[in-house]
Amino acid sequence: MLTRRERILRTMKGEPVDRLAVSPRFWKFCMAYYGAATLENMLRSADEFEWDMLFYPPAGVRNYFGASIPSPETLPEAVTCTGTFVEDDDVRVVHREFTTPAGRLTDTWYDPKPGRGYGISPTPDPKETLLKCPGDLEALRYLRGQVMPEVIQEFMSSDRQIGDNGFLIPYVRSPFDGLSYVYPAADCMMLPYDDPQFLRDLLAFLQEMCLDDIRAHLQAGAASIYLSGFHVSLSVGWSPQVFREFFLPLIKEQVDLTHNGGALAHYYDDGKCMALLPMLLEVGVDVFETCTPWPAGDFEPRAAKALVGDRLTLMGYVDIETVLHRGTPELVEQTVREAVEILGCDGRYVIGTSDGILAQTPLENVCAFFAAGRKYGALVLTR
DSSP: OOOHHHHHHHHHHTOOOSSOOBOOBOHHHHHHHHSSOOHHHHHHHHHHHTOOOEEOOOOSBOOOSSSSOOOGGGSOTTOEEEEEEEEOSSEEEEEEEEEETTEEEEEEEEEEOTTSSSOSSOOOEEEEOSOSSGGGHHHHGGGOOOBOHHHHHHHHHHHHHHTTSSEEOOEEOOHHHHHHHHSOHHHHHHHHHHOHHHHHHHHHHHHHHHHHHHHHHHHTTOSEEEEEOGGGOGGGTOOHHHIIIIIHHHHHHHHHHHHHTTOEEEEEOOSOOTTTHHHHHHHTOSEEEEOOOTTTOOOOHHHHHHHHTTSSEEEEEEOIIIIIITSOHHHHHHHHHHHHHHHSTTSOEEEEESSBOOTTSOHHHHHHHHHHHHHHHHHGGGO
8 A cells, every 4th residue: 555645646647556646625624623734733634534645835935025024134135124013803904114225115915814704714915015116126126035944944844744644745936926916916917918028027036036945945855846826827817828928938947947856846726727728738737736617717627638638637626615615425425436537537636626625614525525535536546
């Protein structure tokens, strides 16, 4: 019998396995069930629910583009930051002001509190972004994050702690994450038409930090790199043509660097994906997650499998809302069985979910998911 680590890695590579890996996005449910999504609790869940545990440690490059006020000792040379917090029962408003040799930058974030109507782990929302115009980019360059050795050391320690009981995939903050945090989303989507050179310059600056992060994790022994693309998902409104021209070259650079370091390139987009799959094949992505079906996405299992064949491992698909949250154990089992039969017939499918299993998902449905994954993930390989 394969270890959990072996099963995950071999499924991702399309190599023979004893059964398909069962590896949903589990951290939200873990937070609700155990009180925190720590590595210890994720390992505990792997034993309790008998699944092939994946853990995503944080990015290794310092990030100044978010709803926190950095302490002075963490700031780049010649940069200062002041800020204020204003909060009520539901939300904290964070206002920040950076002073750099090239000028002043300010932003404002709405940071919802957990469990106050925005879920167990809400995402902060930038109401005012650091960049107000292309001329602000020179000041932003002073906020270039550097690799944090202590985070890379923690990654290595976590990898040793997991051993064969799961698999660690470092989250690398992509330039697409930063894009939506430093410039208004609607204005970003006009840049390909209004100022394409500014868009390229901004993405190139953000890409530098992404590549630094990939290099640091590869040097630390990462076997796979998690590349995030959901901020430029077609579901946001970007066209396939714009994606190909502006974003795909950056993804290729990330994938090539990852492959040169001997690791797998794991690309994440939890929105519409059918028009992306041919492009991701072109640049050599090894694993695509989350294969989100209608209504949140447009993934169609038979069409997708016919398109990618055995050139790409697909991961995810089982809908977290209509199937896991609102469905029955019978629907969960049926959905897993159908997914495995269509997507896993050649072994290149990781049984997973369309996003993180929601905290409010009924326990019986979670158990049904794991049981069906183990059952049909083994049966499909005997046919």
